Amino acid sequence: MKKWNVGTRRSNLALTQTKWVVDRLQEIAPEAQFELHEIVTKGDRILDVTLSKVGGKGLFVKEIEQSLFDRETDFAVHSLKDMPAELPEGLVIGAIPKRVDARDVLLSKDGKTLDELPEGALVGTSSLRRSAQLLAYRPDLQIESLRGNIDTRMRKMEEGNFDAIILAAAGLERVQFAGSISQYLPVEISLPAVGQGALAIECRSDDEETLALLRKLDHQPTRLAVTAERSFLHKLQGGCQVPIGAYATVGEGDLVTVTGMVGSPDGKQLFRETASGHDPVALGIQVAEALLAQGAGEVLAAVLRENEQ
Numbered sequence: 001m002k003k004w005n006v007g008t009r010r011s012n013l014a015l016t017q018t019k020w021v022v023d024r025l026q027e028i029a030p031e032a033q034f035e036l037h038e039i040v041t042k043g044d045r046i047l048d049v050t051l052s053k054v055g056g057k058g059l060f061v062k063e064i065e066q067s068l069f070d071r072e073t074d075f076a077v078h079s080l081k082d083m084p085a086e087l088p089e090g091l092v093i094g095a096i097p098k099r100v101d102a103r104d105v106l107l108s109k110d111g112k113t114l115d116e117l118p119e120g121a122l123v124g125t126s127s128l129r130r131s132a133q134l135l136a137y138r139p140d141l142q143i144e145s146l147r148g149n150i151d152t153r154m155r156k157m158e159e160g161n162f163d164a165i166i167l168a169a170a171g172l173e174r175v176q177f178a179g180s181i182s183q184y185l186p187v188e189i190s191l192p193a194v195g196q197g198a199l200a201i202e203c204r205s206d207d208e209e210t211l212a213l214l215r216k217l218d219h220q221p222t223r224l225a226v227t228a229e230r231s232f233l234h235k236l237q238g239g240c241q242v243p244i245g246a247y248a249t250v251g252e253g254d255l256v257t258v259t260g261m262v263g264s265p266d267g268k269q270l271f272r273e274t275a276s277g278h279d280p281v282a283l284g285i286q287v288a289e290a291l292l293a294q295g296a297g298e299v300l301a302a303v304l305r306e307n308e309q
Helices: 010-027 062-069 127-139 150-158 170-174 208-217 220-235 280-294 296-308
Strands: 003-009 033-039 076-081 093-096 104-110 123-125 142-144 164-167 199-204 244-250 256-263 270-277
Touching: 003 010, 003 062, 003 164, 010 033, 010 076, 010 150, 010 199, 010 208, 033 062, 033 150, 062 076, 062 093, 062 123, 062 199, 076 123, 093 208, 104 170, 123 150, 127 142, 127 244, 127 256, 127 270, 164 170, 164 208, 170 220, 220 280, 244 280, 256 280, 256 296, 270 280, 280 296
Parallel strands: 003 033, 003 076, 123 142, 123 164
Antiparallel strands: 076 199, 093 199, 104 164, 244 256, 256 270
């Protein structure tokens, strides 16, 4: 009987996602055994600093990837939005299951929508991407950094520390908290993070047995969409701690349409571009180059300088 060791972060959301993947794989291979290995990452340990200041790519994946290299785990389940655009040599994304809702959502104390929040309302988010887009839409809002798991963030709002908080729809839906959502934010207002709503199952590139199993969970339209988004991110050399967003959809004949965004954290500069095509990698690069031509590179350079101080 084959036994697979599965790497995962320790948070409730990460464990829920990993157990969902294991349940699907158990259906495919009923005779197999799966054992979860909970790993604490740098991003989980440092909670009193904004993500952009912690620095480095792969804050939530490096320790898990090391467990793959050390052969302590056979594959690992990540939120795709936490994955750097470039993987370490020797590792691959063996499967990307079907994406769930990629949108950002607003949670407010009394169910108010973004338009209904009072002037100067205090909104919590750890994401420069969300800050940039919220302030571009509502310059009067006050944005304050908010870290921690879903429970922690919701509790801080309920205790009166924030008028509203912004989270990912996918995470709330996975842990059965969708009833707390006040508003799903349209992508025209808040373009999601690259890969948001999708899972990535990572393994060693030379592990044919594991790859053969994982391939059965791969969803081709999702892979095409997130490949375009990650190509965009890679061209801009961005990680999850810079104000970059992208969202792609796949239509008839595998036509991919991707929108990319770069913004200044204060929302005063916001660059957006949309393009369609059949080569997701080329498409992501095309959208990134269009934004760079508009001046997005200077905005990103300024953010990186600020993060290094």
